[in-house]
Every structure is written in structure tokens, then in C-alpha cells.
Amino acid sequence: MGPFPVQPSGLVSIPFRYLVGWLGSRWDRRLRPVASRENRRLYEESEARLLAAAE
Known part of the structure; x- marks a missing residue:
């Protein structure tokens, strides 16, 4: 083994x-x-539908 404790x-x-x-x-x-x-972009396209369904 060399001067270091790990293998080369x-x-x-x-x-x-x-x-x-x-x-x-x-x-x-x-x-x-x-x-x-x-x-x-995908969220903004579906945001109106998502909010309309929440009412």
C-alpha cells in the first residue's frame, strides 16, 4: 500500500x-x-376550465 489509505x-x-x-x-x-x-403554458390554457369547475 502506498502513502494514501485508498487504492490508486x-x-x-x-x-x-x-x-x-x-x-x-x-x-x-x-x-x-x-x-x-x-x-x-399548459396551465394557462386549462386555468379557465379549472376555475369554472370550482364554482
Whole structure:
């Protein structure tokens, strides 16, 4: 065993997994506004029907 308490593969895979997770979280944020706009448009189309049924 070397001077570190982890295997050499861990020295590469752990930072790599962290980087991939961070990139995934950034990618998800880019897609959210598109989905949010689409959801808002769908809600606005059905809002009148939803409110009329509540009376």
C-alpha cells in the first residue's frame, strides 16, 4: 500500500464521479426553464376550465 489509505483507482474515480455529478446538476438547470415555460403554458390554457369547475 502506498502513502494514501485508498487504492490508486479511487484517486481517479472519486474525483471523476464528483465532476460528472456536478456537470449533471448544471445540465439539469439548463433544461428546467424550457420545461417550466411549457408547464406554465399548459396551465394557462386549462386555468379557465379549472376555475369554472370550482364554482
